[in-house]
Amino acid sequence: MKLQYVLILIVVALFTGCSTLAGKNSTDTSSSELVSSLTQKLGVTNEQATGGAGAILSQAKEKLSPADYAKISKAMPETESLVKAAPKNDGMTDKLGGMASSLNSGNESAGGLGALAGSFSKLGLSPEMAGKFMPIVLQYANSKGGSSVSGLLQSAFQ
16 A cells, blocks of 8 residues: 555656656746846736747748858847747738738838737737837847847848
8 A cells, every 4th residue: 555655656756847847948938038028028928928039030030041040049049949939820820911011011120020910919919019029139139149140130020
């Protein structure tokens, strides 16, 4: 009988330990300086901040050359974790983002941010929030890698 209790305790301890470790990976991005800055300045949740920053960095990954994107990733080590946390868009969400982008074609920066509309919508954020996220993300990129890194990031949205 005592052996059964010991085995149960061991299984529970292992399960709890694995759950804690799995949770640790997800908090790596939510405890980053960038996510903290977004939550404090914009009043969004950790999930929204992580997903929104990830959507911005994911867009940059799609638009920039691998060499330029690598410079951003090197300066901001949490980049890949954030990209993985970005909402995945389906075909319809991509089309809506594209329509928003084309509506803003007179303003290059707004047009580039329009492509984020679907991702931000999936996070429960308005498409306009992308415009509020961007300066904070750029400021963070500048603090980590200088104006060359923030300039690269900004160029993905022009």
